Amino acid sequence: MPFDKFTYRNYAKSLLESSNLKKIDFCEIRFQEDLIENIYFKNLNLENIYNLESKGFSVRVLLNGNWGFSSSNIITKVSILEAFSKAVNMVVGLPKGRVTLTTEDIYKDEDIQSVIINPFDTPISEKIQYIKSIQNDLLKYKNIDFSDASLVQVFEKKLYLNSSGSDIYQERTRIYPHFMLYKTIPELTTLKLNTRPVGEGYEYFKNYPFQEEIPKAAENIYEKSKAKSVKEGKYNLLIDPSNLWLTIHESIGHSTEMDRVLLYEANYAGSSFATVSGMGDLVYGSDKVNIVGDRNQKNGLASIKYDDEGVKTTQFDIIKNGVLENLQTNREIASISGMNHSNGCSFADSYSSFPLQRMPNVSLLPNESKDLKLGDMLNIMNDGIYILGDGSWSIDMQRYNFQFTGNIFYEVKSGKIIGMIKDLAYQSNTQDFWKSCIEIGGKSTYSLEGAFNCGKGQPSQVAPVSHGAPISLFENIKVLNTKNEN
Numbered sequence: 253m254p255f256d257k258f259t260y261r262n263y264a265k266s267l268l269e270s271s272n273l274k275k276i277d278f279c280e281i282r283f284q285e286d287l288i289e290n291i292y293f294k295n296l297n298l299e300n301i302y303n304l305e306s307k308g309f310s311v312r313v314l315l316n317g318n319w320g321f322s323s324s325n326i327i328t329k330v331s332i333l334e335a336f337s338k339a340v341n342m343v344v345g346l347p348k349g350r351v352t353l354t355t356e357d358i359y360k361d362e363d364i365q366s367v368i369i370n371p372f373d374t375p376i377s378e379k380i381q382y383i384k385s386i387q388n389d390l391l392k393y394k395n396i397d398f399s400d401a402s403l404v405q406v407f408e409k410k411l412y413l414n415s416s417g418s419d420i421y422q423e424r425t426r427i428y429p430h431f432m433l434y435k436t437i438p439e440l441t442t443l444k445l446n447t448r449p450v451g452e453g454y455e456y457f458k459n460y461p462f463q464e465e466i467p468k469a470a471e472n473i474y475e476k477s478k479a480k481s482v483k484e485g486k487y488n489l490l491i492d493p494s495n496l497w498l499t500i501h502e503s504i505g506h507s508t509e510m511d512r513v514l515l516y517e518a519n520y521a522g523s524s525f526a527t528v529s530g531m532g533d534l535v536y537g538s539d540k541v542n543i544v545g546d547r548n549q550k551n552g553l554a555s556i557k558y559d560d561e562g563v564k565t566t567q568f569d570i571i572k573n574g575v576l577e578n579l580q581t582n583r584e585i586a587s588i589s590g591m592n593h594s595n596g597c598s599f600a601d602s603y604s605s606f607p608l609q610r611m612p613n614v615s616l617l618p619n620e621s622k623d624l625k626l627g628d629m630l631n632i633m634n635d636g637i638y639i640l641g642d643g644s645w646s647i648d649m650q651r652y653n654f655q656f657t658g659n660i661f662y663e664v665k666s667g668k669i670i671g672m673i674k675d676l677a678y679q680s681n682t683q684d685f686w687k688s689c690i691e692i693g694g695k696s697t698y699s700l701e702g703a704f705n706c707g708k709g710q711p712s713q714v715a716p717v718s719h720g721a722p723i724s725l726f727e728n729i730k731v732l733n734t735k736n737e738n
């Protein structure tokens with residue numbers, strides 16, 4: 253059955269315009285369909301196909317400061333009334349709860365992301381052949397002994413109505429082709445291709461320049477396999493956006509979620525060292541560091557015009573000239589902290605999920621005054637290490653002390669790349685690290701990276717999120733040799 257937004261809207265309105273609404277303070281209904289298709293390859297062999305079609309609705313009611321919530325995958329006028337009754341029965345008679353909401357504008361709108369090719373319009377047999385052809389191209393190189401591939405695709409439809417009068421329909425598409433290469437001799441060496449998860453259609457995968465990248469990747473994995481192991485110490489680090497995005501995600505993205513700061517959320521990944529009173533005051537980094545939350549960012553994984561509470565999304569400062577400016581909020585968390593409006597950070601990962609405060613795209617702004625390029629940044633650094641690609645990570649439950657690895661590391665002497673090194677992790681704490689940021693690359697070095705699977709909450713939900721950054725320079729950072737640690 254197709255997602256019939258006209259009929260669903262009429263069903264919702266028959267509830268929202270009924271006398272039932274007199275029983276409660278606020279009500280919202282979200283219809284959602286998620287199509288997910290994941291394809292996995294090991295070498296030339298198709299290993300697995302995961303296919304999910306999930307469609308249904310949820311009703312959320314607010315009564316006397318308590319949320320009631322119910323969902324169903326049977327979408328009829330009757331089932332919506334039943335879900336409403338269940339949600340009300342959950343909270344009726346409870347003592348007064350803590351929930352209040354900011355007052356937000358009412359919107360009637362439709363926003364359909366424009367993509368050239370919807371991934372679900374391309375036959376799966378064609379996708380399998382295409383992945384296989386790329387795997388074939390990779391395995392032609394003698395330095396690539398083995399390769400994993402996956403293609404993750406999501407098409408999401410949401411129709412949101414609330415008792416204030418908002419009525420919003422939106423569609424989003426995202427895709428992530430991923431290739432991991434292995435060289436087994438003299439020891440296991442891994443290398444990822446530079447494909448990234450994006451809020452785009454199938455055209456991203458089809459137009460990706462694999463033919464240019466694969467020969468370079470084959471050279472890189474060979475060079476990485478024979479690279480010398482890093483000597484521990486303090487180094488200047490020039491960090492590419494393909495690595496820095498994850499450090500932004502863990503040390504800034506999660507720690508500036510206001511629900512964590514207020515200890516409303518600590519289940520999954522802990523709380524935060526940041527404080528509400530620190531807004532406008534807490535020195536988070538050097539004055540070069542400007543971080544924004546932005547769900548309008550082009551091709552961003554968390555980009556959407558309205559969030560799952562019907563709040564119009566905007567760009568907002570999180571860190572301005574090194575100082576904490578704002579925290580991420582939804583309507584409830586913004587209201588608790590006395591803010592007038594939510595900054596649009598609500599997201600639910602399926603029709604049956606309770607919307608949580610989730611991260612917007614959180615990005616480091618490029619240098620506006622000088623368009624510094626890679627060569628300029630290498631010269632400014634003079635001696636140090638240039639890091640590309642993400643690897644493993646760990647951070648404490650206050651989002652403070654951390655350690656990150658990477659994909660490729662180059663030794664730099666007198667502003668020149670002199671060769672690859674390996675076995676490297678950088679270690680710091682959030683404030684020391686961002687305070688040591690001494691230069692930011694220009695617009696031309698900016699790139700948007702991200703992840704499909706940021707986890708939060710119990711029961712756990714996943715959310716897609718992007719992080720943009722330019723190439724950035726950090727001085728005097730502790731570097732560990734990951735071999736020595738074992």
Ligand SMILES: [Zn+2]
Nearest residue numbers: 501506706707
């Ligand atoms: Zn996360």
